[in-house]
Amino acid sequence: MIHLARALARLVALLLLIALATTGLAVAVFSIEGGRSGLSLPALARHLHLPELRGTVGRFLAQLERGGGIDLVPLLAGLGAVILGVVLMIGVLRSPRDRTVVLDEDDDAGSTAARRRPLAELAGVLAGQADGVTGARVKVRPGRHGGGRLAVRVSHPPARAGAEVKAAATDALSTLTEETPLSARVSARRAGPGERGR
Amino acid sequence: MAASHPAPAPGPAARESPRVALAALALRAALAHPAVAGADPGPRGIYVTAATGGARVAGARVIAQGPASYELGLSLITAPVPLRELATEIRARVRRSAEAAGSAPRLGAIQVHIADLDDGAGFPTGSRTS
Numbered sequence: 001m002i003h004l005a006r007a008l009a010r011l012v013a014l015l016l017l018i019a020l021a022t023t024g025l026a027v028a029v030f031s032i033e034g035g036r037s038g039l040s041l042p043a044l045a046r047h048l049h050l051p052e053l054r055g056t057v058g059r060f061l062a063q064l065e066r067g068g069g070i071d072l073v074p075l076l077a078g079l080g081a082v083i084l085g086v087v088l089m090i091g092v093l094r095s096p097r098d099r100t101v102v103l104d105e106d107d108d109a110g111s112t113a114a115r116r117r118p119l120a121e122l123a124g125v126l127a128g129q130a131d132g133v134t135g136a137r138v139k140v141r142p143g144r145h146g147g148g149r150l151a152v153r154v155s156h157p158p159a160r161a162g163a164e165v166k167a168a169a170t171d172a173l174s175t176l177t178e179e180t181p182l183s184a185r186v187s188a189r190r191a192g193p194g195e196r197g198r
Numbered sequence: 199m200a201a202s203h204p205a206p207a208p209g210p211a212a213r214e215s216p217r218v219a220l221a222a223l224a225l226r227a228a229l230a231h232p233a234v235a236g237a238d239p240g241p242r243g244i245y246v247t248a249a250t251g252g253a254r255v256a257g258a259r260v261i262a263q264g265p266a267s268y269e270l271g272l273s274l275i276t277a278p279v280p281l282r283e284l285a286t287e288i289r290a291r292v293r294r295s296a297e298a299a300g301s302a303p304r305l306g307a308i309q310v311h312i313a314d315l316d317d318g319a320g321f322p323t324g325s326r327t328s
Contacts, residue, residue: 099241100311103282107307110270112285114312121315122278175280 002094009091102146103180116140116148123150123176123184130168132160134191147181155191162188220268220301221247221258224308227295228258228272228288235316236275245273245311263306271309278315285310 030044037043045051064074101119105111120138127136135155142148152173156165166188173184228234237257239246247255263269270292276284289308296302 103285109289110307110309112282112310112312114281115314118276118278118312118315119281121317122281125278180282 002090005087005091005094007091009088012088099142101140101142101148101182103182105146116142119148119150119176119182123152123173126172126175127152127154127169127186130154130165130172132156132165133169133172136169143181147183150177150182150184152184152186154186154188156188158190162190215249216301216304217260217268218247218249218253218255219299220270220296220304221255221260223295223299223301224260224270224272224292224305225255225258227291228274231284231288231291233277233279233284234274234288235277238273238275238313240273240311240313245271245313266304267306268304269306269309271311273311273313275314275316276312278317281312285312 026044027041030039030041033039035042064071099116100113101116103112103114120140123138123140124136127133127138133154133156137153139151140148141151150173152169154165154169156162166186169186169188170184173186176182177184225237229237237245239256243256245257245259247258247260249255257273259271259273260268261271272288272292274288288310292308293302293305296305
């Protein structure tokens with residue numbers, strides 16, 4: 001979502017810059033002559049059909065001011081403009097989530113970091129080895145100041161107690177979380193009919 | 199399953215630069231670890247050391263850290279093993295190799311970046327990684 005918003009913000013910024021540069025060039029060229037013809041600003045306005053545009057916009061605004069029922073097209077256009085504005089602001093102001101989790105940091109020795117995917121795979125393997133776990137799904141959220149959080153969802157057979165399986169999975173993940181700035185939050189749920197127990 | 203990106207051997211031009219030589223030496227040492235399956239150039243090739251003549255060391259970057267000292271970054275594909283312990287062992291291997299080659303004084307901090315896992319390598323729970 002963030003990446004899409006950033007791409008859209010970049011595209012809009014590029015298009016706006018092109019439009020601004022083109023407008024500036026046209027205004028500069030059409031400022032060469034005075035009067036109302038040739039390379040003059042009134043001539044440029046005529047070329048761009050600005051008088052007709054003013055009439056069209058004026059009629060539209062007058063129609064809006066008349067009141068009465070809600071006009072669907074302007075309403076949707078307004079809502080679309082608000083949503084587009086919010087998306088563009090998100091794209092400009094929010095940075096994409098860092099894909100790297102810092103596991104340790106030492107100025108002299110150096111740091112150890114891992115991308116989210118291998119960490120999620122590793123946590124999934126560890127949690128999957130715990131007694132009673134039939135499946136594990138992991139999401140990794142990097143922290144703002146190093147480290148991160150593992151959100152682990154494990155499934156278990158109906159015959160096993162969820163708390164017991166959750167404790168086993170948490171214990172299995174300690175290989176990854178002990179002495180690192182990683183924390184794990186494990187939730188357990190009963191496996192579906194198609195999932196095999198151990 | 200992670201894709202393996204074997205690091206190309208630096209060409210003759212690489213030996214001319216201490217920076218490229220350090221990158222190649224460090225990557226060789228890291229790849230010799232049994233739990234390291236390959237090297238990864240990283241997003242947009244940020245873990246690539248380029249040398250004159252088109253030679254590239256993919257998976258290692260060497261950045262000046264101070265006068266005649268370099269910070270080393272390694273981007274690796276590893277077996278699913280305890281990552282911090284693995285990184286410590288890789289650092290020790292790289293430092294040993296640098297000492298043997300006489301490059302140790304140039305070697306600063308070593309950043310180890312785990313880019314991906316080699317799932318085919320299994321998971322040696324409770325065992326040391328080397």
